[in-house]
Amino acid sequence: MSSRLRFVFGLTLAAAVLCLAPLRHARACGMFVPSLKVKAPPRMEQERTLIVWDASTRRQQFVREVRFTNTGELPFGFIVTTPSRPEVNDVKSAPFDALESSFPHTLLDTPDDHIRAPGSKGGDEGFGRGAPAGAGPPVQVLEKKRVGDFTSFVLAATDGKALGDWLKKNQFRASEAGQRWIDRYVKLGFFFVALRYEGKKQKAADGEGLVSRTVRLSFDTALPYYPYHEPDDAPEQRGRELQVWLVTQGLHQPLAPHVSGGEVSIHRAWSEGTRYDASPSEIASAFGTELASLVPSGARVMTFGDWKEHRHGFGDLVLAPATPEGCDAACVNARRPLMALLDPTAAARAADAAQLVVPPPVPRAPTTRAIPQNQPPAIATGSPLGNALSCSLGKATGSPALVLAAVIALGLFRRRRVLLVAALAGLGACGTQPPPPPPTPPPSSAVATASAAAAVAVAEPGPGLVSPGKLDAHVLPAERPARDKALMRLLAGHGDDKLIPVWSTPMQRGIGHARNAASNAVRAPEEIERHCAEDSRVEGTVTYVVDSDESGATRAKVEGPLPGPVLACIESHLAGAGPRIGRGAEAGRLSLGVISPETMNLRRRIKESKLVAASSLPRPGLIGVKRISSTASAGLPREVVDRVLRAQFARFGHCYESDQHPAARGQVTLKFDIGPGGRVTAMAASAGDVAGSTALCIGNAVRGLSFPSPEGGRTVKVTHTLGFERGK
Numbered sequence: 001m002s003s004r005l006r007f008v009f010g011l012t013l014a015a016a017v018l019c020l021a022p023l024r025h026a027r028a029c030g031m032f033v034p035s036l037k038v039k040a041p042p043r044m045e046q047e048r049t050l051i052v053w054d055a056s057t058r059r060q061q062f063v064r065e066v067r068f069t070n071t072g073e074l075p076f077g078f079i080v081t082t083p084s085r086p087e088v089n090d091v092k093s094a095p096f097d098a099l100e101s102s103f104p105h106t107l108l109d110t111p112d113d114h115i116r117a118p119g120s121k122g123g124d125e126g127f128g129r130g131a132p133a134g135a136g137p138p139v140q141v142l143e144k145k146r147v148g149d150f151t152s153f154v155l156a157a158t159d160g161k162a163l164g165d166w167l168k169k170n171q172f173r174a175s176e177a178g179q180r181w182i183d184r185y186v187k188l189g190f191f192f193v194a195l196r197y198e199g200k201k202q203k204a205a206d207g208e209g210l211v212s213r214t215v216r217l218s219f220d221t222a223l224p225y226y227p228y229h230e231p232d233d234a235p236e237q238r239g240r241e242l243q244v245w246l247v248t249q250g251l252h253q254p255l256a257p258h259v260s261g262g263e264v265s266i267h268r269a270w271s272e273g274t275r276y277d278a279s280p281s282e283i284a285s286a287f288g289t290e291l292a293s294l295v296p297s298g299a300r301v302m303t304f305g306d307w308k309e310h311r312h313g314f315g316d317l318v319l320a321p322a323t324p325e326g327c328d329a330a331c332v333n334a335r336r337p338l339m340a341l342l343d344p345t346a347a348a349r350a351a352d353a354a355q356l357v358v359p360p361p362v363p364r365a366p367t368t369r370a371i372p373q374n375q376p377p378a379i380a381t382g383s384p385l386g387n388a389l390s391c392s393l394g395k396a397t398g399s400p401a402l403v404l405a406a407v408i409a410l411g412l413f414r415r416r417r418v419l420l421v422a423a424l425a426g427l428g429a430c431g432t433q434p435p436p437p438p439p440t441p442p443p444s445s446a447v448a449t450a451s452a453a454a455a456v457a458v459a460e461p462g463p464g465l466v467s468p469g470k471l472d473a474h475v476l477p478a479e480r481p482a483r484d485k486a487l488m489r490l491l492a493g494h495g496d497d498k499l500i501p502v503w504s505t506p507m508q509r510g511i512g513h514a515r516n517a518a519s520n521a522v523r524a525p526e527e528i529e530r531h532c533a534e535d536s537r538v539e540g541t542v543t544y545v546v547d548s549d550e551s552g553a554t555r556a557k558v559e560g561p562l563p564g565p566v567l568a569c570i571e572s573h574l575a576g577a578g579p580r581i582g583r584g585a586e587a588g589r590l591s592l593g594v595i596s597p598e599t600m601n602l603r604r605r606i607k608e609s610k611l612v613a614a615s616s617l618p619r620p621g622l623i624g625v626k627r628i629s630s631t632a633s634a635g636l637p638r639e640v641v642d643r644v645l646r647a648q649f650a651r652f653g654h655c656y657e658s659d660q661h662p663a664a665r666g667q668v669t670l671k672f673d674i675g676p677g678g679r680v681t682a683m684a685a686s687a688g689d690v691a692g693s694t695a696l697c698i699g700n701a702v703r704g705l706s707f708p709s710p711e712g713g714r715t716v717k718v719t720h721t722l723g724f725e726r727g728k
Helices: 096-102 160-169 176-188 280-287 329-342 385-397 400-414 417-429 480-491 525-532 564-575 597-608 638-646 649-658 692-703
Strands: 009-012 043-054 059-069 076-082 087-090 139-147 150-157 191-197 211-220 242-248 252-260 263-268 271-276 300-306 317-321 367-369 540-548 554-559 586-592 623-632 665-674 680-688 716-726
Touching: 043 096, 059 076, 076 211, 087 139, 087 150, 096 242, 096 280, 139 160, 150 160, 150 211, 160 176, 191 211, 242 252, 252 329, 271 540, 271 586, 317 329, 317 480, 329 480, 367 564, 525 564, 525 586, 540 564, 554 564, 564 586, 623 638, 623 649, 638 716, 649 692, 649 716, 665 692, 680 692
Parallel strands: 009 076, 043 242
Antiparallel strands: 043 059, 059 211, 076 191, 087 211, 139 150, 150 191, 242 300, 252 263, 252 317, 271 300, 367 554, 540 554, 540 586, 623 716, 665 680, 665 716
């Protein structure tokens, strides 16, 4: 690249975004300002990230895909910040298509979708170990190497201005906000990975084909970390989407601070999608041969989605435990540097580790629903079948012998050996009565309470359900000692029964629940959601276990990143679902989050304009699709129309491939109108070097699409030419 280039356009993986804003904004994209003379800067098509964190070694693999268009106007690059010195490697075979296929997050499901059930320690370098003061020059290039189409620089710095000057000399240029972003990470002692793209240049006029590159960073961290913080002048980006797969041994929640008016609030910055208890071989298969060895022992897959148009005010993201755990002095020392990420307004911590120790949590007792006197109990799990059937039912009728006689007669009549065996077993068991159930708390108590004489609490019998009541949002205390303790408790999974709301959409809330699998214990998830997640801020996935005790009462235990009152509400529904005749313990997951009409419309809009598309670059055995030309009259920006069509490229390619046309290349020109409601009102498709049936297939596909409503009730006239190329 020429040294006479006036600028370089960058993006930051800490911001995780390439600039999509028009030139008139003239603001930083991520952390770098493009020259005002740039006509078409590179544009991010999608953000997909795989995080693999091994709890036994505290080693994180950060696999990041960069998908962008139009690289012909200028060189560009991006910067990633890491809490310890990283290793940088190229990934030749990206795993993301396989991950989407095997482990979808299902957060964009709409009623018309088909439903199926989902299925020596490191970290000692820590923060502040990058380049200690007085240890050498203010900027150290620790490593420089070629990584695929990028030149990679691993940097350590003790002076923010010096690092800014170094970046400028190496074709990166930071805005004032970008310089403040640099200064913050220098003070934290972070390392910097600067990647400069030096691959094939490509112009928008060439068809806006996608260029996709994947890199892997490996570094030590006490908990999984995502560089989420953006400079203050990062532009808004319509249609932005981030997909994350987290593969690790435990369950985690994505915590990030948000600063507004000088106050810091904690949010879950991503919506959690479907969880998968997949086998190591299933995960390794999705990773591919190149990354298969990275799967930790005992790992599971968590999925997340984020659709915010900007991250103004948000700090970096830490994936903290989703359920409470203890944190001793050694744990505190390892996690203490992460406190500054959850509280970006605070200075470095000097508190003694002993003051921040988090004791192991006291286990929550499950909610138990006793069997009313006029209701036959369930066959108790763990007690003899005959004893439960004969004696318990006999007690309800007042005559065990009568019940046994009826069962024996029924067994003889139906010739069912199981009934005969159960009845005969009951004859010997009735002499020993089961122990009485634990005492019932006063009727005024809605929440199950622990009993000194019993390990399991008993909720009020009857149809009454626990209500979560008014939920208070988690707020960091103003006083420093209490604030530090609250931060460490958050890093140990303790929300202290306060709500940590989800903010993953432009509406400053979550996107609603993910797909729920069918379950005997959860027959009506919508009823639980309506009662326990009435507060629109309640969103998250919980795990549950439902079984029965020796008395036949149903017990339910629920855990997850939601306040205790919400968990108790869910337990009351599960425990009050009725007798569990013949069933043992059942474990499962339940995703909560009300999908309002507004949220449903957002899901549909995201799916319609989704930037995820089959790559337009020809691949062996596949059909490459790209835009040749496009025009749109007033009422809708051409870019918006292109995005909706680009999301259908795989479908268009299938139309071309189905005809098995002998030509290696071909074109189809579409001319259609978009009416005031966003529907296609007129369509004409003409073929060039392809069969007429291919044009007809593509035209019918476009006719069924929905576009955003044109401004002012206009009818938008579109002409769009597609190019096809068969992979060799």
